[in-house]
Amino acid sequence: MARILAVGIATLDIINLVEDYPAEDAEIRAVEQEMRRGGNATNTLVVLGQLGHRCSWAGTLADEPDARVIRADLARHAIDIGAVELLPHGKVPTSYITLSQRTGSRTIVHYRDLPEYSFEHFRAIDLSGFDWVHFEGRNVEVTQRMLERLKQLHPDLPCSLEIEKPRPGIERLFPGPDLLIFSRVYARTHGFQRAEGLFEKVRSSAPRAQLVCGWGEGGAYARDRDNRSYHTPAFPPLRLVDTLAAGDVFNAGIIHGLVRKRPLELTLIEAARLAGRKCGQHGIEGLTG
Numbered sequence: 092m093a094r095i096l097a098v099g100i101a102t103l104d105i106i107n108l109v110e111d112y113p114a115e116d117a118e119i120r121a122v123e124q125e126m127r128r129g130g131n132a133t134n135t136l137v138v139l140g141q142l143g144h145r146c147s148w149a150g151t152l153a154d155e156p157d158a159r160v161i162r163a164d165l166a167r168h169a170i171d172i173g174a175v176e177l178l179p180h181g182k183v184p185t186s187y188i189t190l191s192q193r194t195g196s197r198t199i200v201h202y203r204d205l206p207e208y209s210f211e212h213f214r215a216i217d218l219s220g221f222d223w224v225h226f227e228g229r230n231v232e233v234t235q236r237m238l239e240r241l242k243q244l245h246p247d248l249p250c251s252l253e254i255e256k257p258r259p260g261i262e263r264l265f266p267g268p269d270l271l272i273f274s275r276v277y278a279r280t281h282g283f284q285r286a287e288g289l290f291e292k293v294r295s296s297a298p299r300a301q302l303v304c305g306w307g308e309g310g311a312y313a314r315d316r317d318n319r320s321y322h323t324p325a326f327p328p329l330r331l332v333d334t335l336a337a338g339d340v341f342n343a344g345i346i347h348g349l350v351r352k353r354p355l356e357l358t359l360i361e362a363a364r365l366a367g368r369k370c371g372q373h374g375i376e377g378l379t380g
Contacts, residue, residue: 092143093350094220096174098208098237099132099227099253101150101161102184102201106335112191112198122192127374128164129186131253132227134339134375135346137168138365141379142347149174149216150208153181176212181205188335195331195370213237223350224250225342226268231260238267249350253342257281265297270349272342273304286312287320294318301355305341305366313359321356326364328371336375341366 107121136146148165152158152175161183165172182204189198207230218224224241226234234252241250251270254261257280265271273289283289286304290312293302302314310324344362349355368378 092145093222094145094147095136095139095223095225095346095350096147096149096216096218096221097132097136097225097227098149098213098234099130099225099229100184101128101130101133101148101152101165102186103157103160104129104186104188104335106188106190108190108192110191111193112189112196126160128161129336130184131255131339131342132225133161133165133170134336135225135343136170137164138340138343138375138378139347140168140170141377142343144347144350145169145171147171147174147221149176149213151176151178151205153177153183153205154179155181155183157183157185174212174216176208178205190333190335195334197333197335207233209233210236210240214240218245218248221248223346224248225346226250226252226264228252228254228256228258228261228264231258231263235264235267238264242267251342251346251349255338262293262296265293265300268297268300270301270303270345271297272345273302274338275304275306275309278304287314290314290320301349303345303359305338305363311341311359311363313355315355321359323360323363326367328367330371332371333373334370337366337369340369340375340378 104127106125108123113119140146184203187200210233249269252268253272254277255274278289290302305311308325313321341362344365348358
C-alpha cells in the first residue's frame, strides 16, 4: 500500500458521555469518561493505517506528561513520528468533549497553547518516499509555503487539503492541492446551502483539483477535474452512537480510494459508508474488520 504523510494536529481528548446534553448552568453526572488521542490529521492517519497504508505524522508536541497518551496511541498504530517538532514548553492541545448518549452528537471546547508546525521542520522532511501528502488547513501562511515547496520539488506527488473551518485567508491555499476536502460548516458559513454552489465558486481558483464535501446526514458530494458531479447518500448506522471524528474517517476513505487510483464516484460512496460505520461505534478502532 501507499506511504502517506499528514501535516496537522494531535490532541488529547477528554470525553464525557452524558445521557443528554445539559442545559446552561446545569449540573449533571457523566455516564462514562474516557481520555484518548484525537486531532484531525492523526485520526485520519490511524484509519489509513487500518486500511493498510504506512503513515507518518508531522506536527507539534509539547514535552509534557499529557503527550504520553498521544505518543503511546500513535506507536500502537505504527504511525511514524520522526518528523514531529518537539517543543520544550507549552501544553498539548486539549479538547473537552461532551458526547450525548441520546443523539450521538458531540460538543467540543478546545484549548491550545502550542505553536503550529514550522516550515523549517517541514523543509527537513524527505518527501521523495511518500505517495501522498495531506494537509490540515490551519496556519495559512506557513501551509502555503509547504505546498509551494512540495510542488516545486515533487510536482507529481499528489496532495490534499482539508478545509474544515473558515479561517482568514484560507482560500489562498486552493490553487495548490490536487484534492480539496471541504466541510459542511465551511460551505454554510460562506452562504452555500448546497455543495454544488461551493464547487462552482472555488473552481476558478482550483481548476485542476478534485473537490469533495461531506454533508453529514445529507451524504457527500464531489466534482472531478472534468467538472462531473457526484453525490452519495449517507449510510447511517442502525443506532447512532458517536459522531466524533466521523469527518476524519471520511477524509481517510477519500484519500484511501484516490491513492489507489479508484474512480472518484466509487471512492465517495466507500468513504461515506466508512464514516457511517464509525457513527455506529465509539472511537475509530476496528473500522476495517
